[in-house]
Amino acid sequence: MMRSMLPWRRPVAPLLAAALALSACATVPRASTPIAAVATPADTYGDLFAAVQERRIFPDGKTFVDASPKRPAAAIMRDWRALGPVDDAALRAFVRANFDVPGEGAAPAPSAERLPMADHIRALWPVLTRPPLDPPAGSTALALPQPYVVPGGRFREMYYWDSYFTMLGLKADGRQDLVDAMVADFVSLVERYGHVPNGTRTYYLSRSQPPFLYAMMALSPPRDANEDARRLAALRREHAFFTAPERTIPMPDGARLHHYRDARDTPRDESWREDVETAKASGRDVKEVYRHLRAGAESGWDYSSRWLADGRTLATIDTTNIVPVDLNSLLYGLEQAIAAGCAAARDAACARDFTAAAQARRGAIERWLWDEAGGRYGDWDSAARRLRPGLTAATLYPLFVGLASPAHGAAVAVTTGRDLLAPNGLRTTLVATGQQWDRPNGWAPLQWIAVDALRRYGRDDLSAQVARRFLGTVEREYRASGKLLEKYDVEESRAGGGGEYPTQDGFGWTNGVVRAMQERYGAR
Secondary structure, X not given: OOOOOOOOOOOOOOOOOOOOOHHHOOOOOOOOOOHHHOOOHHHHHHHHHHHHHHOOOOXXXXXXXXXXXXXXXXXXXXXXXXXXXXXXXXHHHHHHHHEEOXXXXXXXXXXXXXXXXXXXXXHHHHHHEEOOEOOOOXXXXXXXXOOEEOOEOOEOOOEHHHHHHHHHHHHHOOOHHHHHHHHHHHHHHHHHHOOOOOEOEHHHOOXXXXXXXXXXXXXXXXXOHHHHHHHHHHHHHHHHHHOXXXXXXXXXXXXXXXXXXXXXXXXXXXXXXXXXXXXXXXXXXXXXXXXXXXXXXXXXXXOOHHHEOOOOOHHHEOHHHEEOHHHHHHHHHHHHHHHHHHHHOOOHHHHHHHHHHHHHHHHHHHHHOEXXXXXXXXXXXXXXXXXXXXXXXXXXXXXXXXXXXXXXXXXXXXXXXXXXXEOOEEOOEOOOOOOOOOOOEEEHHHHHHHHHHHHHOOOHHHHHHHHHHHHHHHHHHHHHHOOOEOEEEOOOOEEOOOOOOOOOEOOHHHHHHHHHHHHHHOOO
């Protein structure tokens, strides 16, 4: 039995076979704050910023972009330019004299005595919870009207797709107050900026992340008609953001699907040095490489063989050429949710048009992103005009949102059990590249996507196997180190590796998925 994830519970009209133009719906209001008007640290501090990042004054490039100035930026830059050439020690001293530099961020201290893992996670929620935020002048943090939960470690702010998986655990632990508060924060962000940013920092505003807002809303029933209307407006604005012309790729039959994108073509502020080095090594136009890197960051899979033209080397990244199956599956879910919301609001034209859009997207995904021989869903390469080779855990997204046909769902389940299921959880891909979203790593959000997807298509047996193997891995690491980690090696049952920064502990989405799995399958 396929279960609905829609935040509205009233029935919608039957699905229409043909796509209708979404322009027939009511006009979607524009964001009140133009993204181009919001400066990032790279914009504000120019050559000072470049010097700090290029010379690696802090081991983690995110440290400086999270710092807050102690006085106006113009005064800091005037004194910096008057200083003349300085060595690293003097540069570090200048930064610390002029900025409040953050520490390591939220992470619990491991204890010698191990509580049951569920109790440990319940004790973590207050550690990772932050009050409403009105940031100081010059801070890169974005204001948030309600309390929120951060992932932990270097991730000191709220993140978009992370938060859905965190909310699953909050709900399991009876923290509906925090679930509701975070949904309100995300709606506020859409109202101010036109989309949910990657994270709640100015330097993340030029991109979003996988659109899980409609699924979050399904965990948080609206309290009144006004809140219902604000949420529907936020979903429609998010849909407009993700389906804008610059994000659209026409398929061979004229159907339109969508890709990840970032509005900027510069190095990411938080990974400035890494991006400059990648672009330099590529031998390609650097702005093109920066766009692809930024789009890969929006995908949440930063980085993976999925986005690499040669399947192995980061310098070949070409993310914006790819039509990703996960993004388009989530947009199908978003369109279904908007249709249901419009039906509940008695807006028949809107409900009809979004229902048609969802049905058209479903047809395009089934035609162009399905690999019959491989028994998998994949990503379309618009340059090569074919599916990218290789099985990834993204194949489960069409099942997660309920768009896969029964036959395709059954085939994906077989492929998953045979090839993706490792001794200790679900593999992300079958390719070992050294990137963190590749083999042998397994990530909590993808474990949950698989667990929920397989259950939705009647494979409770395989769903339980994925959950129990992953829970065993998390439990073993917790018993050994007292930590819940951002990612795990599901082949060797140990901490995951790869990527641009050390494996983080804390950790929001792992906590959430573990508690949701425990609630479904038992604490042990």
